[in-house]
Amino acid sequence: MVSLLLITLLISISQAQDKSAGAWSAFYIQQVTEIMAHSEGPHWVPEEQALYFVDIAGQGVHRYQPYTQQHTSIKLNDTISVIIPVQGRSTEFIVGYGKKISLLSWDGISDVYTIHHKFEVDRDKPGNRFNDGKADHQGRLWVGTMGEEKPIGVVKMNQGSLFRVSKTCTLDIVMSPVSISNGIAWNQGNMFMYYIDSPTRKIDILDYNECSGKITKRKTFFDFAKNNITGSPDGMTIDADGNLWIAVWGGGRVLQVSSKGRLLGSVWMPVQRVTSVAWGGHDFETLFVTTMRIGLNSSELVHQPAAGALFEVTGLPARGLPSYSVSSCYLSLPDID
Numbered sequence: 001m002v003s004l005l006l007i008t009l010l011i012s013i014s015q016a017q018d019k020s021a022g023a024w025s026a027f028y029i030q031q032v033t034e035i036m037a038h039s040e041g042p043h044w045v046p047e048e049q050a051l052y053f054v055d056i057a058g059q060g061v062h063r064y065q066p067y068t069q070q071h072t073s074i075k076l077n078d079t080i081s082v083i084i085p086v087q088g089r090s091t092e093f094i095v096g097y098g099k100k101i102s103l104l105s106w107d108g109i110s111d112v113y114t115i116h117h118k119f120e121v122d123r124d125k126p127g128n129r130f131n132d133g134k135a136d137h138q139g140r141l142w143v144g145t146m147g148e149e150k151p152i153g154v155v156k157m158n159q160g161s162l163f164r165v166s167k168t169c170t171l172d173i174v175m176s177p178v179s180i181s182n183g184i185a186w187n188q189g190n191m192f193m194y195y196i197d198s199p200t201r202k203i204d205i206l207d208y209n210e211c212s213g214k215i216t217k218r219k220t221f222f223d224f225a226k227n228n229i230t231g232s233p234d235g236m237t238i239d240a241d242g243n244l245w246i247a248v249w250g251g252g253r254v255l256q257v258s259s260k261g262r263l264l265g266s267v268w269m270p271v272q273r274v275t276s277v278a279w280g281g282h283d284f285e286t287l288f289v290t291t292m293r294i295g296l297n298s299s300e301l302v303h304q305p306a307a308g309a310l311f312e313v314t315g316l317p318a319r320g321l322p323s324y325s326v327s328s329c330y331l332s333l334p335d336i337d
Contacts, residue, residue: 027315029269029289033064033071035308039290040235041082041132042310043323044280047090050108051280053310054080054095057294061095063108064310066281074106074113082133082143085325094326096130096143099123101165103330116335119171121145125159132196132235132276134184139327140213141165142174144181152295153250155180157199164213169329174215183236183276185244187259188321194221194244198232201225203246203257222246222261229255229263235276235290239318245287247274254289256318267316271307272300279320287313287320 033039037057044051050065055073061080062073081096083104093104100120106113122128127148134142147159161176175181180198186208187194193208193215205221208214222244224233231251236244242259254267254277273292280286293301293308301307 027267027313029267029311029313031306031309032066032069032312033062033310035293035306036060036062036310037294037308038275038292039308039310040275040292041080042235042276042278042280042288042290043084044278044284044288045085046322048108049282051278051288051310052083052085052093052108053276053278053288053290054083056081061093061104061106061113062310066286066312072109074111076113076115079129081130084133084135084141084323086330087139087325087328089328089331092331094141094330096133098129099145100336101130101141101143101171103333118169118330118333118336119165120336121163121171122159122161127156128159131160131180132182132184135324135326136186136213137190137210137324138213139167139325141326142184144175144178146178146180155199162195165326166213167327167329169327169333175218182234183246185236185238187238187242188240194236194238196233196236196246198234198249201229201232203233203236203244222257222263227263231272234274237277237279237320239279239320240284241318243318245277245318247276247289249273249275249292254287254313267313269311271304271309272296273307278323281314284320284322285314285316285318287316287318289313 036055042053078098086092100117103116131146144162145160147156157179158177178197182196185194190210201224203222206215207217231248234247234249236246244257246255252272256264271291275290289311
Protein backbone atom coordinates (compact mmCIF):
# COMPACT_ATOMS: atom_id res chain seq x y z
CA MET A 1 0.00 0.00 0.00
CA VAL A 2 1.38 3.42 -0.90
CA SER A 3 1.55 6.16 1.67
CA LEU A 4 -1.04 8.85 1.15
CA LEU A 5 -0.68 12.59 1.42
CA LEU A 6 -4.06 13.85 2.60
CA ILE A 7 -4.94 17.51 2.26
CA THR A 8 -8.42 18.56 3.28
CA LEU A 9 -9.76 21.90 2.20
CA LEU A 10 -13.06 23.45 3.22
CA ILE A 11 -14.16 25.43 0.21
CA SER A 12 -16.99 27.90 -0.25
CA ILE A 13 -18.83 27.32 -3.46
CA SER A 14 -19.23 29.74 -6.32
CA GLN A 15 -22.81 29.48 -7.45
CA ALA A 16 -24.70 31.12 -10.28
CA GLN A 17 -27.86 32.93 -9.23
CA ASP A 18 -30.32 30.26 -10.22
CA LYS A 19 -32.83 29.82 -7.40
CA SER A 20 -33.99 26.51 -8.84
CA ALA A 21 -30.54 25.09 -8.14
CA GLY A 22 -31.01 25.22 -4.37
CA ALA A 23 -28.52 26.47 -1.81
CA TRP A 24 -25.01 25.08 -1.78
CA SER A 25 -23.39 25.45 1.62
CA ALA A 26 -19.92 23.92 1.79
CA PHE A 27 -18.10 20.85 0.60
CA TYR A 28 -14.78 19.13 1.16
CA ILE A 29 -11.94 18.57 -1.29
CA GLN A 30 -9.37 15.98 -0.28
CA GLN A 31 -6.20 14.86 -2.04
CA VAL A 32 -6.28 11.07 -1.83
CA THR A 33 -3.26 9.86 -3.82
CA GLU A 34 0.31 10.78 -4.43
CA ILE A 35 1.17 12.97 -7.40
CA MET A 36 1.15 11.60 -10.95
CA ALA A 37 2.10 13.16 -14.28
CA HIS A 38 -1.37 13.21 -15.89
CA SER A 39 -4.18 11.41 -14.08
CA GLU A 40 -7.27 10.87 -16.24
CA GLY A 41 -10.15 8.57 -17.19
CA PRO A 42 -11.75 7.77 -13.79
CA HIS A 43 -14.25 4.88 -13.70
CA TRP A 44 -15.97 3.66 -10.51
CA VAL A 45 -16.53 -0.10 -10.10
CA PRO A 46 -19.34 -0.60 -7.52
CA GLU A 47 -18.66 -4.30 -6.97
CA GLU A 48 -15.17 -3.46 -5.71
CA GLN A 49 -16.00 -0.05 -4.26
CA ALA A 50 -12.91 1.13 -6.11
CA LEU A 51 -11.95 3.73 -8.69
CA TYR A 52 -9.87 2.78 -11.70
CA PHE A 53 -8.07 5.55 -13.59
CA VAL A 54 -4.97 6.14 -15.71
CA ASP A 55 -1.82 8.23 -15.81
CA ILE A 56 -1.52 9.05 -19.50
CA ALA A 57 2.03 10.43 -19.59
CA GLY A 58 3.16 8.10 -16.81
CA GLN A 59 1.85 5.11 -18.82
CA GLY A 60 0.16 3.74 -15.73
CA VAL A 61 -3.13 2.10 -14.76
CA HIS A 62 -4.27 2.84 -11.20
CA ARG A 63 -6.81 1.56 -8.68
CA TYR A 64 -7.86 3.47 -5.56
CA GLN A 65 -10.14 2.07 -2.85
CA PRO A 66 -11.37 4.88 -0.57
CA TYR A 67 -12.38 2.75 2.41
CA THR A 68 -8.95 1.16 2.78
CA GLN A 69 -7.05 4.05 1.18
CA GLN A 70 -5.26 1.43 -0.90
CA HIS A 71 -3.69 2.78 -4.09
CA THR A 72 -2.16 0.25 -6.49
CA SER A 73 -0.86 0.58 -10.04
CA ILE A 74 0.94 -1.05 -12.95
CA LYS A 75 3.32 0.51 -15.47
CA LEU A 76 2.79 -0.23 -19.16
CA ASN A 77 4.82 0.72 -22.24
CA ASP A 78 2.69 3.34 -24.00
CA THR A 79 0.23 6.10 -23.18
CA ILE A 80 -2.93 4.85 -21.47
CA SER A 81 -5.93 7.11 -21.94
CA VAL A 82 -9.02 5.25 -20.73
CA ILE A 83 -9.91 2.14 -18.73
CA ILE A 84 -13.38 0.53 -18.78
CA PRO A 85 -14.36 -2.88 -17.32
CA VAL A 86 -15.61 -5.70 -19.53
CA GLN A 87 -19.14 -6.88 -18.76
CA GLY A 88 -19.20 -9.86 -16.39
CA ARG A 89 -15.43 -9.91 -15.86
CA SER A 90 -13.81 -8.60 -12.69
CA THR A 91 -10.23 -8.56 -14.00
CA GLU A 92 -10.69 -7.67 -17.68
CA PHE A 93 -10.65 -4.10 -19.01
CA ILE A 94 -10.58 -2.28 -22.31
CA VAL A 95 -7.92 0.44 -22.47
CA GLY A 96 -6.84 3.05 -24.97
CA TYR A 97 -3.16 2.10 -25.49
CA GLY A 98 -1.40 4.59 -27.73
CA LYS A 99 -3.46 4.26 -30.93
CA LYS A 100 -4.66 0.76 -30.04
CA ILE A 101 -7.80 -0.51 -28.33
CA SER A 102 -6.51 -3.28 -26.09
CA LEU A 103 -7.77 -5.89 -23.64
CA LEU A 104 -6.00 -5.64 -20.28
CA SER A 105 -6.09 -8.44 -17.70
CA TRP A 106 -5.17 -7.24 -14.18
CA ASP A 107 -6.34 -8.18 -10.71
CA GLY A 108 -6.09 -4.57 -9.50
CA ILE A 109 -3.62 -5.47 -6.75
CA SER A 110 -0.48 -7.18 -8.04
CA ASP A 111 2.02 -5.98 -10.62
CA VAL A 112 1.18 -8.90 -12.95
CA TYR A 113 -0.85 -8.19 -16.08
CA THR A 114 -1.33 -9.24 -19.70
CA ILE A 115 -2.40 -7.06 -22.61
CA HIS A 116 -3.80 -8.05 -26.01
CA HIS A 117 -4.29 -5.52 -28.81
CA LYS A 118 -7.60 -5.70 -30.71
CA PHE A 119 -7.75 -2.61 -32.96
CA GLU A 120 -5.37 0.06 -34.20
CA VAL A 121 -6.50 3.38 -35.71
CA ASP A 122 -4.99 6.46 -37.37
CA ARG A 123 -2.08 4.47 -38.81
CA ASP A 124 -1.32 7.36 -41.19
CA LYS A 125 -0.91 9.81 -38.27
CA PRO A 126 2.06 8.68 -36.17
CA GLY A 127 1.71 11.48 -33.60
CA ASN A 128 -1.91 10.68 -32.72
CA ARG A 129 -3.07 8.82 -29.62
CA PHE A 130 -6.34 7.80 -28.00
CA ASN A 131 -7.80 10.21 -25.46
CA ASP A 132 -11.10 10.02 -23.55
CA GLY A 133 -13.81 7.39 -23.91
CA LYS A 134 -16.91 5.87 -22.33
CA ALA A 135 -19.19 2.85 -22.68
CA ASP A 136 -22.88 3.37 -23.38
CA HIS A 137 -25.86 1.47 -21.93
CA GLN A 138 -25.63 -1.18 -24.67
CA GLY A 139 -21.94 -1.91 -24.02
CA ARG A 140 -20.66 -0.01 -27.03
CA LEU A 141 -17.29 1.69 -26.64
CA TRP A 142 -17.02 5.33 -27.69
CA VAL A 143 -13.43 6.55 -27.74
CA GLY A 144 -11.65 9.28 -29.63
CA THR A 145 -8.17 10.30 -30.72
CA MET A 146 -6.26 13.56 -30.68
CA GLY A 147 -3.47 15.05 -32.75
CA GLU A 148 0.20 15.17 -31.83
CA GLU A 149 0.90 17.26 -28.72
CA LYS A 150 4.24 19.08 -28.87
CA PRO A 151 4.87 20.90 -26.60
CA ILE A 152 2.41 19.99 -23.81
CA GLY A 153 -0.85 21.85 -24.37
CA VAL A 154 -0.20 22.53 -28.07
CA VAL A 155 -2.03 20.00 -30.24
CA LYS A 156 -2.01 19.58 -34.02
CA MET A 157 -5.57 20.42 -34.98
CA ASN A 158 -8.16 18.36 -36.89
CA GLN A 159 -6.16 15.13 -36.80
CA GLY A 160 -8.41 13.00 -34.60
CA SER A 161 -11.70 11.11 -34.84
CA LEU A 162 -14.42 9.72 -32.60
CA PHE A 163 -14.77 5.93 -32.92
CA ARG A 164 -17.55 3.57 -31.88
CA VAL A 165 -17.06 -0.14 -31.27
CA SER A 166 -20.37 -2.01 -31.40
CA LYS A 167 -21.43 -4.66 -28.90
CA THR A 168 -20.34 -7.24 -31.52
CA CYS A 169 -16.94 -5.55 -31.88
CA THR A 170 -17.37 -3.72 -35.17
CA LEU A 171 -15.28 -0.54 -35.33
CA ASP A 172 -16.67 2.58 -37.04
CA ILE A 173 -15.67 6.22 -37.32
CA VAL A 174 -18.64 8.33 -36.24
CA MET A 175 -17.15 11.84 -36.20
CA SER A 176 -14.16 13.27 -38.06
CA PRO A 177 -12.16 15.42 -37.98
CA VAL A 178 -11.85 16.43 -34.35
CA SER A 179 -8.84 17.89 -32.57
CA ILE A 180 -8.93 16.61 -28.96
CA SER A 181 -11.76 14.11 -28.58
CA ASN A 182 -12.76 14.35 -24.94
CA GLY A 183 -15.70 14.06 -22.51
CA ILE A 184 -18.78 11.97 -23.33
CA ALA A 185 -22.02 11.53 -21.39
CA TRP A 186 -25.59 10.38 -22.01
CA ASN A 187 -28.77 11.64 -20.37
CA GLN A 188 -30.65 9.18 -18.16
CA GLY A 189 -33.28 8.53 -20.83
CA ASN A 190 -30.58 7.70 -23.40
CA MET A 191 -32.07 10.17 -25.88
CA PHE A 192 -29.11 12.56 -26.02
CA MET A 193 -25.34 12.29 -26.07
CA TYR A 194 -23.08 15.12 -24.90
CA TYR A 195 -19.65 15.45 -26.49
CA ILE A 196 -16.53 17.61 -26.10
CA ASP A 197 -13.88 18.45 -28.68
CA SER A 198 -11.77 20.54 -26.30
CA PRO A 199 -10.36 23.29 -28.59
CA THR A 200 -13.89 24.34 -29.59
CA ARG A 201 -14.44 25.30 -25.92
CA LYS A 202 -17.99 24.00 -26.26
CA ILE A 203 -20.10 21.08 -25.07
CA ASP A 204 -22.19 19.73 -27.93
CA ILE A 205 -25.43 17.76 -27.75
CA LEU A 206 -26.54 15.14 -30.27
CA ASP A 207 -29.66 13.08 -30.74
CA TYR A 208 -28.79 9.52 -29.77
CA ASN A 209 -30.51 6.31 -30.86
CA GLU A 210 -29.90 3.76 -28.11
CA CYS A 211 -30.82 0.77 -30.29
CA SER A 212 -28.59 1.58 -33.26
CA GLY A 213 -25.98 3.81 -31.60
CA LYS A 214 -26.50 6.41 -34.30
CA ILE A 215 -25.90 10.07 -33.42
CA THR A 216 -27.38 13.00 -35.39
CA LYS A 217 -28.18 16.72 -35.19
CA ARG A 218 -25.04 17.96 -33.48
CA LYS A 219 -25.40 21.43 -31.97
CA THR A 220 -23.88 23.58 -29.23
CA PHE A 221 -25.23 22.95 -25.74
CA PHE A 222 -22.91 25.09 -23.60
CA ASP A 223 -20.32 27.62 -24.80
CA PHE A 224 -17.37 28.54 -22.58
CA ALA A 225 -16.80 31.84 -24.39
CA LYS A 226 -20.41 32.99 -24.04
CA ASN A 227 -20.34 32.12 -20.32
CA ASN A 228 -16.97 33.82 -19.70
CA ILE A 229 -15.31 30.58 -18.61
CA THR A 230 -11.49 30.52 -18.69
CA GLY A 231 -9.86 27.29 -19.84
CA SER A 232 -11.13 24.39 -21.93
CA PRO A 233 -13.64 21.60 -21.29
CA ASP A 234 -12.02 18.22 -20.69
CA GLY A 235 -13.71 15.13 -19.21
CA MET A 236 -17.28 15.16 -17.90
CA THR A 237 -19.96 13.15 -16.19
CA ILE A 238 -23.67 13.51 -15.43
CA ASP A 239 -25.67 13.35 -12.19
CA ALA A 240 -29.03 11.79 -11.34
CA ASP A 241 -30.79 15.12 -11.97
CA GLY A 242 -29.42 15.39 -15.50
CA ASN A 243 -26.82 18.06 -14.71
CA LEU A 244 -23.40 17.84 -16.35
CA TRP A 245 -20.20 18.11 -14.31
CA ILE A 246 -17.37 19.32 -16.54
CA ALA A 247 -13.64 19.37 -15.79
CA VAL A 248 -12.04 22.67 -16.85
CA TRP A 249 -8.44 22.23 -18.02
CA GLY A 250 -6.56 25.46 -17.43
CA GLY A 251 -9.47 26.91 -15.47
CA GLY A 252 -8.99 25.24 -12.09
CA ARG A 253 -12.56 24.11 -11.52
CA VAL A 254 -15.40 21.70 -12.22
CA LEU A 255 -18.58 23.22 -13.64
CA GLN A 256 -22.12 22.10 -12.90
CA VAL A 257 -24.35 22.81 -15.91
CA SER A 258 -28.08 22.12 -15.90
CA SER A 259 -29.94 20.00 -18.45
CA LYS A 260 -31.11 23.31 -19.93
CA GLY A 261 -27.53 24.49 -20.52
CA ARG A 262 -27.41 26.94 -17.60
CA LEU A 263 -24.35 27.31 -15.39
CA LEU A 264 -25.35 26.34 -11.84
CA GLY A 265 -22.08 26.42 -9.95
CA SER A 266 -18.38 25.66 -9.75
CA VAL A 267 -16.15 23.50 -7.60
CA TRP A 268 -12.87 25.43 -7.42
CA MET A 269 -9.89 23.09 -7.23
CA PRO A 270 -6.40 23.77 -5.81
CA VAL A 271 -4.87 23.01 -9.24
CA GLN A 272 -5.34 24.55 -12.68
CA ARG A 273 -5.32 21.54 -14.99
CA VAL A 274 -8.44 19.61 -14.04
CA THR A 275 -8.77 16.68 -16.44
CA SER A 276 -11.82 14.53 -15.64
CA VAL A 277 -14.53 13.63 -13.13
CA ALA A 278 -16.52 10.55 -12.09
CA TRP A 279 -19.10 9.78 -9.42
CA GLY A 280 -18.43 6.99 -6.93
CA GLY A 281 -18.85 5.84 -3.35
CA HIS A 282 -21.64 3.69 -1.85
CA ASP A 283 -24.39 6.06 -2.98
CA PHE A 284 -22.53 7.79 -5.81
CA GLU A 285 -22.26 10.94 -3.70
CA THR A 286 -18.48 11.37 -4.04
CA LEU A 287 -17.08 13.21 -7.05
CA PHE A 288 -13.60 11.99 -7.99
CA VAL A 289 -11.45 14.52 -9.84
CA THR A 290 -8.27 13.77 -11.82
CA THR A 291 -5.63 16.42 -12.53
CA MET A 292 -2.47 17.05 -14.55
CA ARG A 293 1.05 18.08 -13.53
CA ILE A 294 3.17 17.59 -16.63
CA GLY A 295 3.89 20.83 -18.52
CA LEU A 296 3.71 23.11 -15.48
CA ASN A 297 6.82 25.17 -14.76
CA SER A 298 8.51 25.54 -11.37
CA SER A 299 6.76 28.82 -10.63
CA GLU A 300 3.34 27.32 -11.35
CA LEU A 301 4.09 24.27 -9.20
CA VAL A 302 4.85 26.50 -6.20
CA HIS A 303 1.19 27.59 -6.24
CA GLN A 304 -0.27 24.15 -7.01
CA PRO A 305 2.01 21.53 -5.45
CA ALA A 306 -0.71 18.84 -5.55
CA ALA A 307 -1.16 19.06 -9.33
CA GLY A 308 -1.37 15.56 -10.82
CA ALA A 309 -3.04 13.94 -7.81
CA LEU A 310 -6.48 12.34 -7.56
CA PHE A 311 -8.97 14.28 -5.42
CA GLU A 312 -12.35 13.41 -3.96
CA VAL A 313 -15.10 15.97 -3.35
CA THR A 314 -17.78 15.21 -0.75
CA GLY A 315 -20.77 17.17 0.53
CA LEU A 316 -22.03 18.24 -2.88
CA PRO A 317 -25.81 18.60 -3.37
CA ALA A 318 -25.87 15.90 -6.04
CA ARG A 319 -25.34 12.22 -6.65
CA GLY A 320 -24.24 10.39 -9.75
CA LEU A 321 -25.23 7.36 -11.78
CA PRO A 322 -23.35 4.09 -12.39
CA SER A 323 -21.00 3.99 -15.36
CA TYR A 324 -21.41 1.26 -17.96
CA SER A 325 -19.06 -1.57 -18.94
CA VAL A 326 -18.11 -2.63 -22.47
CA SER A 327 -19.36 -5.71 -24.27
CA SER A 328 -17.54 -8.99 -23.68
CA CYS A 329 -17.07 -9.45 -27.45
CA TYR A 330 -13.38 -8.47 -27.09
CA LEU A 331 -12.69 -11.74 -25.26
CA SER A 332 -13.18 -13.76 -28.47
CA LEU A 333 -11.79 -11.15 -30.87
CA PRO A 334 -8.47 -12.12 -32.52
CA ASP A 335 -5.41 -10.11 -31.56
CA ILE A 336 -3.80 -7.82 -34.11
CA ASP A 337 -0.11 -7.93 -34.97
